[in-house]
Amino acid sequence: GNSVTQMEGPVTLSEEAFLTINCTYTATGYPSLFWYVQYPGEGLQLLLKATKADDKGSNKGFEATYRKETTSFHLEKGSVQVSDSAVYFCALSDTSGGSYIPTFGRGTSLIVHP
C-alpha cells in the first residue's frame, strides 16, 4: 500500500536558519507529491506540489524536489521566519496505481524563534 514517512518533530529553529523536513514515500504506482501546511487555528492548505520525477515544487520560499530514485520529497527553505511556525504534512496521491485517495504523513511541527 501507499505510505508517507516524515521526520519526527518538533523542529525548533532560530529565525533565518535553514530548514529541511524529510519526507519519504512508498507507492505502488507513480504518485504526485504534496506538502500541506497547517497554521495554528487554521485548516490544512496546499503549500506546493510536484507531479513527476525531478520536478521541483516551490512557493513562499519553500521548495521540494521529487526524487524517484530515493523516493523522497524533502521540504527546504533557506531562511525561515517566525511566521513559518506551523505543522507541515507531506502527502501523496497515486492515481496511476489506482488509488487516488491522498495519503498523509503524521506531520512535522516547526517552531521558529525570533
Add this chain to the structure above:
Amino acid sequence: GAGVSQSPRYKVAKRGQDVALRCDPISGHVSLFWYQQALGQGPEFLTYFQNEAQLDKSGLPSDRFFAERPEGSVSTLKIQRTQQEDSAVYLCASSLRRLEESPLHFGNGTRLTVT
C-alpha cells in the same frame, strides 16, 4: 464565503450518543473527502464522494460511521453510539475536479471529544 465550512467547531458527546458533523464544501467543488485526525497524527482517510456518489468508504472504521452527500454539495458524517476512541478532529476537504487536476481545500475541522 470562499472556504470549506465545518460545523460544529467543537462537539462533546457522552459515550453512546449519536453525533452528526456537517461539511459545506466550496461551491461547485465536485470531490469531497472526510478524514479523521488523531492528536499528533496525520489525517487518515475515511470516505470520498464525487458529486452525490460515495465512491470509496474503505476508511470508515466501523459500521457506526456513515456519511452522505445527497445533493452533491453539503455532506454529513454521522457517528452512532460514540466511543472514546472516536475522539479526534474530523476534517472535510473538497476539490474542484479530479484530484490530480486541482488541490484539496480543507475546512478547520470538528474536534469531537467523547466522554
